[in-house]
Amino acid sequence: MPAPFVIDHSSVTQVMAWVLVALLPGIAAHVWLFGPGILVTLALATVTAVVAEAAMLKARGYPVRPFLTDLSAIVTAWLLALCLPSLAPWWLIVTGTLFAIVVAKHLYGGLGQNVFNPAMVGYAVLLISFPVQMTSWPGPLALTGTPLSLADSAAIIFGGAPKAVLDAVTMATPLDTLRTGLLQQHTVDEIMTQPIFGHVGGAGFEWLAGAFLAGGLVLWALRIISWRVPLAFLAGVWLAAGFLHFFDAGRYGAPWFHLFAPSVMLGAFFIATDPVSGSTTPLGKLIFGFGAGVLTIIIRTWGGYPDGVAFAVLLMNVAVPLIDQYTQPRIYGGAPGREKGSSR
Amino acid sequence: MTRVLHRFKGGVHLPDHKAESNGRPIHAAPVPRQLVIPLRQHIGNPARPVVEVGQQVLKGQIIAEADGYISAAVHASSSGTVTAIGPALVPHVSGLPDDCITIETDGRDAWIDHAPIDYQALAPADLRMRLRDMGLAGLGGAVFPSAVKLDPGAHACPTLIVNGGECEPWITCDDLLMRTRADEILQGVRVMRHLLGSTEILVGIEDNKPEAIAAMQAAAAGFDFAVEVIAVPTIYPAGGAKQMIETLTGRQVPSGKLSTDIGIQVFNVGTAYALARAVFHGEPLISRLVTVTGHVLRPQNFEVLIGTPMQRLIDLAGDRDGATGVLMGGPMMGMPMPSSEVPVVKATNCILVKSDALFPPLPAMLPCIRCTRCADVCPAELQPQELFRFAKAGDFGRAQEYHLFDCIECGCCSYVCPSHIPLVDYYRYAKSEIWAREREKRAADLARARHEFRLFRLEREKKEKAEKLAAKAQAKRAELAAEAAAPGATGEADAKKALIAAALARAQAKKAEVAPKNIDQLPPDKQREIEEIEARRAKIRELARQPLETDETKP
Numbered sequence: 001m002p003a004p005f006v007i008d009h010s011s012v013t014q015v016m017a018w019v020l021v022a023l024l025p026g027i028a029a030h031v032w033l034f035g036p037g038i039l040v041t042l043a044l045a046t047v048t049a050v051v052a053e054a055a056m057l058k059a060r061g062y063p064v065r066p067f068l069t070d071l072s073a074i075v076t077a078w079l080l081a082l083c084l085p086s087l088a089p090w091w092l093i094v095t096g097t098l099f100a101i102v103v104a105k106h107l108y109g110g111l112g113q114n115v116f117n118p119a120m121v122g123y124a125v126l127l128i129s130f131p132v133q134m135t136s137w138p139g140p141l142a143l144t145g146t147p148l149s150l151a152d153s154a155a156i157i158f159g160g161a162p163k164a165v166l167d168a169v170t171m172a173t174p175l176d177t178l179r180t181g182l183l184q185q186h187t188v189d190e191i192m193t194q195p196i197f198g199h200v201g202g203a204g205f206e207w208l209a210g211a212f213l214a215g216g217l218v219l220w221a222l223r224i225i226s227w228r229v230p231l232a233f234l235a236g237v238w239l240a241a242g243f244l245h246f247f248d249a250g251r252y253g254a255p256w257f258h259l260f261a262p263s264v265m266l267g268a269f270f271i272a273t274d275p276v277s278g279s280t281t282p283l284g285k286l287i288f289g290f291g292a293g294v295l296t297i298i299i300r301t302w303g304g305y306p307d308g309v310a311f312a313v314l315l316m317n318v319a320v321p322l323i324d325q326y327t328q329p330r331i332y333g334g335a336p337g338r339e340k341g342s343s344r
Numbered sequence: 345m346t347r348v349l350h351r352f353k354g355g356v357h358l359p360d361h362k363a364e365s366n367g368r369p370i371h372a373a374p375v376p377r378q379l380v381i382p383l384r385q386h387i388g389n390p391a392r393p394v395v396e397v398g399q400q401v402l403k404g405q406i407i408a409e410a411d412g413y414i415s416a417a418v419h420a421s422s423s424g425t426v427t428a429i430g431p432a433l434v435p436h437v438s439g440l441p442d443d444c445i446t447i448e449t450d451g452r453d454a455w456i457d458h459a460p461i462d463y464q465a466l467a468p469a470d471l472r473m474r475l476r477d478m479g480l481a482g483l484g485g486a487v488f489p490s491a492v493k494l495d496p497g498a499h500a501c502p503t504l505i506v507n508g509g510e511c512e513p514w515i516t517c518d519d520l521l522m523r524t525r526a527d528e529i530l531q532g533v534r535v536m537r538h539l540l541g542s543t544e545i546l547v548g549i550e551d552n553k554p555e556a557i558a559a560m561q562a563a564a565a566g567f568d569f570a571v572e573v574i575a576v577p578t579i580y581p582a583g584g585a586k587q588m589i590e591t592l593t594g595r596q597v598p599s600g601k602l603s604t605d606i607g608i609q610v611f612n613v614g615t616a617y618a619l620a621r622a623v624f625h626g627e628p629l630i631s632r633l634v635t636v637t638g639h640v641l642r643p644q645n646f647e648v649l650i651g652t653p654m655q656r657l658i659d660l661a662g663d664r665d666g667a668t669g670v671l672m673g674g675p676m677m678g679m680p681m682p683s684s685e686v687p688v689v690k691a692t693n694c695i696l697v698k699s700d701a702l703f704p705p706l707p708a709m710l711p712c713i714r715c716t717r718c719a720d721v722c723p724a725e726l727q728p729q730e731l732f733r734f735a736k737a738g739d740f741g742r743a744q745e746y747h748l749f750d751c752i753e754c755g756c757c758s759y760v761c762p763s764h765i766p767l768v769d770y771y772r773y774a775k776s777e778i779w780a781r782e783r784e785k786r787a788a789d790l791a792r793a794r795h796e797f798r799l800f801r802l803e804r805e806k807k808e809k810a811e812k813l814a815a816k817a818q819a820k821r822a823e824l825a826a827e828a829a830a831p832g833a834t835g836e837a838d839a840k841k842a843l844i845a846a847a848l849a850r851a852q853a854k855k856a857e858v859a860p861k862n863i864d865q866l867p868p869d870k871q872r873e874i875e876e877i878e879a880r881r882a883k884i885r886e887l888a889r890q891p892l893e894t895d896e897t898k899p
Contacts, residue, residue, distance in 0.1 A: 002437065002769055004755035005675040005703050006358070006513070010717075010762045012710050066708055112711030112763075226716075275715040280729055324730075331747050332353070332586065332725040333599035339745045 016071035022215035029211035037153035049077035079119035139171035140204030174202030201260030216269025228285035233268035236293020368644035379651030388414030421649035439682030458626035484612030504542035509583020512674030522556035526563035532616030639699035718757035735774035
């Protein structure tokens with residue numbers, strides 16, 4: 001064995017474990033605001049991901065244990081689960097997780113090789129294939145007034161409850177409401193008077209966003225993630241939304257409203273910061289984050305879906321090799337980071 | 345006046361493990377029975393032996409002289425008899441033997457005549473030659489011949505940095521040297537200053553060595569030139585030359601250039617001390633301080649004769665069971681030794697004995713997740729994750745585009761990698777592949793040039809021969825024509841006929857000449873033998889044909 005003969009006490013497992021820990025405030029807020037259904041979703045996604053990961057590792061001839069214990073599959077499962085409606089049917093969860101692990105991760109070469117963020121690929125596939133189920137969001141408990149127990153939630157998810165039970169708790173999300181309202185020629189101010197809206201974001205939803213933000217700050221404080229991607233992402237959302245809002249406040253939502261959608265906070269701190277599918281250079285991280293933020297607003301405003309974080313991140317994933325190539329930082333001694341074909 | 349320090353990018357905080365060995369005084373290691381002194385202890389050409397097997401040598405006697413400008417002499421570290429000159433195991437990671445001079449010591453440790461050098465009386469070039477013959481090379485680890493570095497050349501060198509960083513964990517030889525021999529270090533600096541014409545002398549010492557800083561400051565106060573002793577923050581690799589320059593001056597050495605290009609030269613404190621011994625005592629570089637630490641009973645520093653087997657020092661420090669190997673240098677950049685019996689050389693600053701408890705085996709490697717922690721800690725400000733990708737893919741051209749050769753192999757990237765990838769290994773591999781390809785390309789270019797020249801030469805010779813022949817034929821024809829013209833004009837046809845006859849005769853003679861001669865005039869028994877052999881061969885040929893026929897007859 002050659003030098004160095006010492007290593008820092010860090011590992012991929014440790015990095016992934018911290019990401020999971022940092023998601024706990026968001027999960028807690030989710031349970032508090034929307035009921036315990038998310039726990040069933042998380043558990044189902046986790047089991048599916050672990051089984052799929054083990055099977056794929058075995059099929060590809062990799063040692064199962066070291067790769068399974070890196071926890072990366074569970075991170076993917078949790079991120080996807082947190083993007084799904086919390087009472088989504090079981091087959092939706094399983095399909096999305098399988099697609100994320102099997103196709104987006106392993107068919108692209110496994111850990112460290114995937115071009116696209118696996119959780120976002122799973123999410124995008126589900127959104128395109130099953131738009132109805134993907135937009136049946138339970139409303140905040142404070143509005144629906146019918147708290148569901150863990151057993152009730154499980155029954156809904158596994159199809160053991162009449163559809164009416166689900167219908168009773170689902171309602172349009174704040175972003176849906178805004179989108180529909182605008183399509184019906186209402187002004188933003190009129191739409192915002194509806195009870196689904198809270199202080200700056202959606203009622204309840206804004207607290208969920210706050211919890212993701214808190215978890216994200218923990219990751220930053222531990223230097224698991226750099227400040228560049230989240231800050232640039234949030235700046236992209238805020239500036240793009242603010243620009244539109246400044247020109248026509250009646251037709252475009254306020255920047256703070258867009259910022260405090262949970263998907264933006266989850267996207268900025270947990271999804272766009274995925275190192276494997278993101279940019280690696282300091283400037284590249286800023287471009288990547290900012291681009292994803294701006295695209296999120298563009299898709300929300302003019303796209304076919306109420307939210308755009310997943311598509312924005314996937315689009316920026318495509319641009320990563322290009323961004324990295326042209327943003328190589330200067331090295332010690334002042335030479336540009338990439339000599340243009342000089343040594344060939 | 346306090347100096348504003350600058351922070352170089354990257355670096356890591358390491359557990360320094362200095363306390364293990366810096367508490368004990370320096371011990372002089374006894375003269376071993378046998379010294380094995382490699383000829384290649386410095387960067388550049390290996391030294392050329394000037395002694396013979398069986399010759400008696402004295403301590404400090406030159407046993408191999410410098411070969412060329414970038415080289416340094418090698419001396420007998422003690423008195424005795426030369427018993428071997430040739431390949432022996434040397435402290436190199438490859439485990440390949442290299443040329444060494446082996447001396448059986450006589451225990452007298454008798455010095456050759458030596459005297460101080462009047463350095464101010466000598467011309468700088470002569471002084472440098474003397475220092476080269478004193479075997480001086482950088483003792484910080486790179487062992488570059490000091491005489492070369494002491495030549496300011498066309499550049500002025502206003503700033504001289506004396507490097508007492510010693511940022512590698514476990515190593516404390518520079519620390520002990522500064523604590524106990526500060527005055528002599530600065531005496532060496534006096535000579536360096538004389539040769540380089542430096543006006544600013546900076547001594548950089550990591551702030552985890554307060555005793556060394558205090559000792560150097562106290563010594564500096566007694567000198568007639570200004571020496572600034574500066575405590576620099578302890579962060580690996582603050583003792584790297586480029587990092588020390590940036591910390592102290594805020595300047596970076598441009599990529600692909602030398603520090604002297606920006607008017608700065610850097611020497612290790614040990615080199616300054618060795619220089620002082622050479623100039624003021626006439627002692628060549630035959631010993632150095634070596635830290636022996638890690639898995640030994642009494643980690644400490646020894647004054648060691650070059651050529652002493654490492655195992656003697658490990659024995660002195662207290663060998664322990666459970667050792668898993670020996671490193672030369674520290675844990676970040678040190679080299680694993682092929683055996684603990686290899687000799688101490690000029691580059692040996694530390695002998696680090698490993699054990700599973702101190703250096704547990706590294707965990708299995710996982711794929712790179714592009715987390716860029718390596719880029720965050722890279723003091724060369726490279727993108728190690730990209731270099732890794734290119735090296736792994738064998739895309740060496742792109743690795744070079746991304747400045748593979750600016751990597752100083754400090755090991756920070758490997759240290760922080762959460763996937764436990766031995767990144768530095770990949771860079772070393774890529775570098776050696778590129779060097780090998782360049783060597784091959786140079787060899788191929790040379791071969792092509794040679795081949796082209798050969799073709800050109802053959803062509804030229806052919807032409808010259810043809811011209812010569814034509815001239816000769818012309819002369820002959822003229823001669824014959826003249827002859828023919830004399831006895832009566834037999835004409836052009838006769839002349840031609842004569843020419844042909846002459847050529848035929850020449851050919852006949854030549855044929856007779858080239859006919860094989862070894863079967864002519866053989867003694868009769870030899871002739872018989874040959875005939876027998878021929879007969880046997882004919883028979884064998886006959887036999888070889890037979891099976892075919894029998895096959896045909898017996899279907």
